[in-house]
Amino acid sequence: MTRRRPASADDLLTELGRLTAQALERAELQQARVELAQALQRELLPGALPELPGLRTAARYAPARNGLDIGGDWYDGFRLPDGALGFSIGDVQGHDVEAAAFMGQVRVGLRAVAGISADPGEVLARANELLLSMDCTLFATCSFLRFDPVSWELSDSRAGHVPAVWATTDGRSGVTQDEGGLPIGILPGEEYPVTRRRLPVPGAFVLVTDGVVEGPSFPIEAGLEEVTRVVQEGVGSGSADGGAPDPGELATEIIKVADLTGHTDDAAVLVLCHDERDREP
Template identity: 60%
Template sequence: MSRRPTLDEGDELLARLGSLTAQARERAELQRSRVELALALQRGMLPRDLPDAPGFRLAVQYVPACHGLNVGGDWYDAFTMPDGRIGLSIGDVQGHNIEATAFMGQVRVGLRALASVTGEPGELLARTNELLLSLGSDLFATCTFMRLDPATGILESARAGHVPCVWATADGKSGVAEDEGGPPLGVLAGMTYPVTRYRLTEGGVFVLLTDGVVEGPTLSVDEGLDQVVRLAGIAAVAGLEAGSLAAAVLKVAARVGHEDDAAVLVVGHDGPRARVPRMPPQPSAVRLPPGRPRRDGV
């Protein structure tokens, strides 16, 4: 026969259960505090305002992962460079914790600081890569950096292991940018990053994003990019504003079942229409030459 526990043993068992519950609650509170700290860091490190240039419009959408106790290290940035051109960056740090968030801040600040020394996208990524290696971190980051010249509509792009961008034109063409790219930042020394040149003309869009938007348990990267291409094409033909397109693209992330941050940065070219007063600004999109986006090595 099994022996029934005595009253003292029952009290001891309840005391142990109470202690374990208190420890679990304390650990949960600690982890929640870490997540809240990481989210606060993310908010503080992302830009509050986007630059403005006649004929061009920028729009962003960003949702941190917050899946369970994980917080990712995705970022976006847009700023006016010393020569008047606009720098655009978007990227993703390896890992989902507060260290990844802090490293994200280092990458973003490093890009901005080095952009005052060199604005050429390939050289900028190469210098940032060396800077991150000098920090001795085990983390790395993927990134796309673009330099937009509002005077000419030329957009120069360099990519470090990041998911490619999407383009669409006002005459119904759209696709995935086919630039060469280089390895992620902070992995190998002495890397070079090829630069691809695009020309933005009136009525098109160019969409920069992170893999959390297009990759997840229910969709591959290629399938997710196809959905963004379709949305960008519709937006460009319909003349939808950049903010509406960014919001629509972010909804793709909800359908891929992602567990990562999701960031979208849209740059649009209104052309002369931007100078005509209207309700609210209507940024459209990147318009590339007929057939395929123009790519000139620089």
């Protein structure tokens, strides 16, 4: 029977050096992936959001506290061929570079479909089929909204996403309870109901991702309740003439709720402040 030679101090130091080098290499590779995901996220989010007389918009994004969780959330806003505005917000399943790249594909897909369909439910349904045709293993929750400046109507549809929060200057507020469909990219043939709202009273309509309202410290119900309180206070202390609040200031206050939840995921906020009195005649 052959006995193994006891490891010498030099052997142990050599093995330690080898393991340390491997760990550093893996850490550097992971850091490079994180930095790439962060760069993709910055480039893919829009630099500005569209507005119209009577409708002002703002958005905020907070990266994940853990750098490995970057990449899934987005917001978007764009003008449609018929003069309406389209808005989307969502959260891709997964993180890292793959999620950031997939998020960009979803955004582009929604824009493309919205250019040929005026119905938010149809936009989500077509985007769902588009993602399924790409044979990707990821999926996304999202909400798509369409604002019509002629009818002053906001129509929206939801694909497994967090409900919206709203408040008006007459003291009303709440969380929308609209029916929705499954996240896009899961099941072919899924249908997405549409809710249509007239906006006669000044106020704010707010969409968030789950990183804002859910975390180790908060269940999602508590997070939505806190966002509702913030939106209600912001609308209540709006402009001196009783109009809608400043959307940038309101979005900044809402994104702070993510800190209360102890979130580890990234987080996004999209705010639409409306005041029909300022619309074009």
